[in-house]
Amino acid sequence: MLPVYFPFTSVSRRLMDASSGFFNKMAVYQVSAASIPERMKAWQDDKRLDIRLPLQHHEKEITSILGEFRAWAQDHHGGDISFFKTQGGAIPFFDDSSVAQIRREIKAGGEAAPSTRASGSPDLYPGVFLHMAQDLDEKNREIVGGLESQAAREHALMKALKGEGSIEMPDDLGPGIRPGDQAAYMIPERMAAWARIMLADNLLSPMLITSHPMVLDDLVERATRGAQEIQVIQTVTAPVGDAGHVSRCQDALAAFIADISTSAGDREKERPHLAWDGEATASGARLSLHVIPGMTPRTLLARYLASGGSDASSGEQDGGISSNTVVGVLEA
Numbered sequence: 001m002l003p004v005y006f007p008f009t010s011v012s013r014r015l016m017d018a019s020s021g022f023f024n025k026m027a028v029y030q031v032s033a034a035s036i037p038e039r040m041k042a043w044q045d046d047k048r049l050d051i052r053l054p055l056q057h058h059e060k061e062i063t064s065i066l067g068e069f070r071a072w073a074q075d076h077h078g079g080d081i082s083f084f085k086t087q088g089g090a091i092p093f094f095d096d097s098s099v100a101q102i103r104r105e106i107k108a109g110g111e112a113a114p115s116t117r118a119s120g121s122p123d124l125y126p127g128v129f130l131h132m133a134q135d136l137d138e139k140n141r142e143i144v145g146g147l148e149s150q151a152a153r154e155h156a157l158m159k160a161l162k163g164e165g166s167i168e169m170p171d172d173l174g175p176g177i178r179p180g181d182q183a184a185y186m187i188p189e190r191m192a193a194w195a196r197i198m199l200a201d202n203l204l205s206p207m208l209i210t211s212h213p214m215v216l217d218d219l220v221e222r223a224t225r226g227a228q229e230i231q232v233i234q235t236v237t238a239p240v241g242d243a244g245h246v247s248r249c250q251d252a253l254a255a256f257i258a259d260i261s262t263s264a265g266d267r268e269k270e271r272p273h274l275a276w277d278g279e280a281t282a283s284g285a286r287l288s289l290h291v292i293p294g295m296t297p298r299t300l301l302a303r304y305l306a307s308g309g310s311d312a313s314s315g316e317q318d319g320g321i322s323s324n325t326v327v328g329v330l331e332a
Helices: 013-020 038-045 056-076 081-087 099-107 125-162 187-199 213-223 243-262 297-307
Strands: 026-029 049-052 207-210 231-237 286-292 325-331
Touching: 013 038, 013 325, 026 187, 038 049, 056 125, 125 187, 187 213, 187 297, 207 213, 213 297, 213 325, 243 286, 243 325
Parallel strands: 026 049, 207 325
Antiparallel strands: 231 286, 286 325
16 A cells, blocks of 8 residues: 655655554655655655656656746746736646747747647646646755754753753744745645646555645535545544564554445444554654545546536546545644
């Protein structure tokens, strides 16, 4: 059982460590092999991360479009994904104009934004958007890391000056600064782009995992209208102990998720409860389990896109491996 991280493409060290307490491996989507962060390459080598590249054959096109778009957006809107906030309520996915036409408009000084669909090719906007979103996330992570290091140095200095044995670190980095704030930026747009990438892949997994509760809220609101409401299963904490104990807990969790992903949804009966030997840890890692009955992840994501007016197919069939979607919210 391989959980799929969504709708982000960048995995932090803190998140990877938290995930490793629950799962042997986690899948994550990337747009380009050239843009994979080094830490994520190392985790892939250690078999802790499965990096998926469904748009790998279009990397050169995406790189070209990305360069043109950044040049255009820099002149008009500042050159980052905040540009898409100016496009009103619509998620700007599927412009029928060709890249060649846009290039002519750019050279002519026109005002149209670059399209990512060339005639006869798959739409590449999701890749361009997620690439820019990852750049933003990585820059934000670098800034927050620097602020945390500075705060730690100031804390150590204050402790030395006061000569006190223990001074607690502040919970935040100052007014208006929160490490997780940027992840909540443009969640619907991230979701729509990520769903397109995922549906272009042939990975079949009954479980999606996210690090932000707002992602689950957005998914449920847009994709489950008229369906049974989401069911909360339980929240578990990361197991503590030797490698053998952690491995046994991971196996039990995988079997439990496989069971609830295939069981029929009877609201008169209680869902099975996982007997979990975990406890609160210093990292505070917790996993909240939810099930969306009657829809596989691919069907769920196709419905998400349809709710925004996009014509999307679930593509590859799930092959009967699951009838429900399990969604985990991982708090690192």
